[in-house]
Amino acid sequence: MMIEIDELDFRRYSPAQLAAVRPKLERLADITRRNLRLLDGVLGVEAEDSALRRKHELVRAELAETHSRIETMRHDLATARSWIDQLQGRLASIEDDEEDKLYRSVGLAATAHTVVIAAARRALLQHHHPDRQPSEKKAAATASFQAVCTAFQKIKELRG
Numbered sequence: 119m120m121i122e123i124d125e126l127d128f129r130r131y132s133p134a135q136l137a138a139v140r141p142k143l144e145r146l147a148d149i150t151r152r153n154l155r156l157l158d159g160v161l162g163v164e165a166e167d168s169a170l171r172r173k174h175e176l177v178r179a180e181l182a183e184t185h186s187r188i189e190t191m192r193h194d195l196a197t198a199r200s201w202i203d204q205l206q207g208r209l210a211s212i213e214d215d216e217e218d219k220l221y222r223s224v225g226l227a228a229t230a231h232t233v234v235i236a237a238a239r240r241a242l243l244q245h246h247h248p249d250r251q252p253s254e255k256k257a258a259a260t261a262s263f264q265a266v267c268t269a270f271q272k273i274k275e276l277r278g
Contacts, residue, residue, distance in 0.1 A: 133195045140188060147181050154178075217276060224269050232277070239270045 131139075154174060161170070221228045226238055244250070246266050251259040 133191075133198060136191055137195065143184070143188065147184070150177070150181065220269060220272055220276075224266060224273075226273075235270075235273060235277075239266075242266045242270075 154177060158174065215228075218228050221230065224238060224242060226235060230238075243263065243266060246259055246263040248256045248259040248263055
């Protein structure tokens with residue numbers, strides 16, 4: 119992955135991408151600092167050359183700002199991970215509900231509208247109907263057809 123050096127808006131990258139690039143950016147920052155010091159030595163930059171010194175200071179300030187943004191992203195990433203853990207815990211507790219398992223077994227949510235349930239029933243029964251399968255798959259199709267029928271019958275009873 120390539121991130122432009124002058125592009126400091128990291129919001130468009132995912133946390134995984136940023137985590138992968140972070141060590142490379144730190145290495146680049148170290149190399150840039152060293153190269154700036156070497157360049158100063160080669161050019162003989164002194165306090166009298168204020169324009170070059172200002173550019174040098176601007177680069178250092180941008181580097182410090184980038185480091186600050188990296189730390190902010192680290193914090194945001196930790197917060198996002200915490201939220202994900204909380205949501206996964208809540209999802210796991212929801213998924214343990216037997217009624218939800220019944221709906222999920224036919225690819226629906228417990229909050230699905232009656233029209234959606236009817237359409238899903240027709241589609242699944244048609245898809246699993248034994249008469250639509252080759253003769254060598256009829257036994258398996260019959261079992262899955264019966265399982266779908268049973269699931270939708272239980273859903274009908276729950277909603278009854």
